[in-house]
Amino acid sequence: MAASIGLLVYSGVMPLIKTFAALICGYVLVKLDMFPPAASRGASIISMNVALPALIFANVVPSFTPSNVSALGPVILIASIYMFSGFFMGIVIREICYVPRNFWQGIIIMTGMSNWGNLPNAIVQTVTQQPPFNPATDTALGVSYVSIFTVCYHVVFWIGGGAHSLSWDYLPGVPQGEDAERRVSWKEKPIGGLIARYILRKPMLAPTESTEKIKDEEASIDEKGGKADIEVLAAPVSNLPKILITDELDSDSDIQLTRRSSRVSAVSAFRSRNPSSTAPPSPLRITVPQSPVRITIPASSIRTTAPSSPLAGPPPPSPLRTTFVATPIRVSPSIESPVKPVVAMKHDHVHLMKAQHWLAAAFRPFKALLQPVTVAIAISLPVALVLPLKALFVDVSSQGGPSWHGPDGRPPLAFVMDTAQFIDTIAVPLALILLGASFARIRVPHPFSRLPIMAMLLVTAAKMIVIPVMGVLMVQAMVRKGLIPQNAKAEKFVAMLLSGTPAAVNQMIVSSLHAPDGNVDTMSAFYLVQYIFMIISSSALTTVSLLLV
Incomplete structure (x- = not known):
């Protein structure tokens, strides 16, 4: 038994070596002045608009088969519970802990969205090659279940507005840099302010009220003309x-x-x-x-x-x-006195801003559909679920679909799948290199207490301890209730394994594009703590999951 447990721990640790190798490459390149911030921004654009859409298409199309379509419901339910539990915990941490003002939305997305990409795929492909799994079937099934989690992540992050909400931390008027580090009471937080105002009935003077009062005084003084x-x-x-x-x-x-x-x-x-x-x-x-x-x-x-x-x-x-x-x-x-024209210009500007806001809100869903990532999802899902369309890209004869072949004996559009698989190989390594580069650019504040240390530890505990324990218990309960078959070993293993992964690197890429100077030091510090604990948590979670399947 000791040897088998050691083998399980070894199987959980070995796939993480390439992850840390890519992180170290990005760190060293920055320290050698070979990867400037401009290069990081360009790499982020390539990752978002080229590599990531290819990764989604190459994984989703071949993964969904008639054998795993029945698992869509339970797996989507589990993924949704993981994400929204993380969102709730992120809101609580933001309200009770010190968090810089330009990371109030980022901490919610970080706690809710996890790395459901090639990192769990690497672990699943390694572990399912040995007992108690069947290498002939469980490896492909495990990858397909991971792909379902991946699709849920992309739908919530890109189409559901998770990526767009990261821009709220960098809107005009939101403090940046050292100004964002001002500590505020819980009454000034979004949820705390509502509680103080409507539940505790504490008098609060909104900034808009004081501004209007000053404007009224200016107008009353100006009406007196030259007498003032x-x-x-x-x-x-x-x-x-x-x-x-x-x-x-x-x-x-x-x-x-x-x-x-x-x-x-x-x-x-x-x-x-x-x-x-x-x-x-x-x-x-x-x-x-x-x-x-x-x-x-x-x-x-x-x-x-x-x-x-x-x-x-x-x-x-x-x-x-x-x-x-x-x-x-x-x-x-x-x-x-220039009060009258200034006030008039301010009113016109406010009306114009309101009109622009309503227009932007009305067309935001259409704008999201035009992003390369969402276009890839919108194309991949119908192709994967409709066998005649899927037969154009991959061989589906074993699944009961049509057998269409080109002159070379392969599906007519197999070259599209080959191209997507060729490009998607750079997606995860490039994202990890960018993460390592961001670690190298972290400016450690002095004193060290300027960092949101308590929030960093609580987010790491939520993602690496609380949600994994909840996930293991929930999957076992679903097996007892019959929602997950008892013999579905790959499905149970994937459902428990993906409850304890660190934050997704895509968030850092999106935030660096929204940040005025591309600086995401606070977010990088959160990533650093989570990836340090990733070895211990992933090894422990892999061992527990294998013992329970």
Whole structure:
């Protein structure tokens, strides 16, 4: 028994060696300055638009056969439970743990979507070649079951909107870089905010309400026309530092110079007689907040001399009416308030943005259908399930389908399948090289606590411990209830094995295309932790699954 368990562990570990070999290649290339970020972006585009569609077509078309069509229901149900359980756990982790603002949606997709590509295929093809499996049939069946999981993944990720939702973390207005690391309370999280507002009934002032309040104040001030001398935005007057404003005349006539000198002398005499006295409040004395202030003083409201009647002479200089400023502030009387055109432009911009948003939402499903990956899925599924179409690409005579052959004795469109299989060989290695390159570009923050360590550990535990335990128990329950036949060893093994795989690399590729600078350091750190634990978890899960089949 000890030797058989050692063999099982060996069978689970050996397929992972090529995975880590590709990761190391990407890491070393970056460290040698041979794989710059521009090259990574180009490789991501090739992987998304060429290699991945070929991989889907080459795997889906030959995998679905009449012998495994009956397994579609249970396998799709199991795959759906795995994904949506991961989505739920990702939401909970995001709400209770510190997660950078530009990874709020990414952590949900990472917890729900797993690597159901060639990594489990490599393990299945290796393990099913030995007892208790039948190498003649179980290997092909195992690959076909993995393909069902793969199709479920691609449908949810590409057609269901998973890939598009990753762009939410990089929309305009979402903080990036160090700004995204600001820690927020649970009330500011998406679900926590709804709970605080509608369940706990805690008063919260939405940003839109404060913005509208400021706009109303601007509009009310602007309606007064030239009577408004000073306009201060969003700051209480009582808490602002005091400054003095004096008007400067453009021309220095003799009379003006005489008045200024007399005012200065009057102030000096007054201060000499009253050294402890301070300047009284002046109508030109205003307060300025520490935040930016817009001050508008029309020319009509600037008074350089006191009003006097024709019969009275010039008023004597009074220390209470004079103000001496060491550094005067020049006020331009020609500045006009731009509130009305700015507000109008903002309203027009808001209406335009709303129209664009509704149009984008209406045509988003059609846009998704035009992506190479979704086109490959839309073509592969009908071809795989309709035998006359499938006979054009692969031999289906053993499945009861027509036998169509070209001059070379092969199906007429066999060259299409050959081309897809030739191109798809670069899909998984290229994605792993990109992942290794992203590991090499990770900038370790200082201090290390800036990383969302708790969220990283919880996501890894959810994907490598919680969901696998739940998957093993669920598959055993489905076998007892008759949803999965007792002798369907390949189906049981695949259903349990794919419950504990790390996050899919496609998410990193899509996110790097949406990121403003292609930087996905936070996501790479999550990947790094999961792939470190992958050896232990995959070996343990493979051993347990083989013991239960």
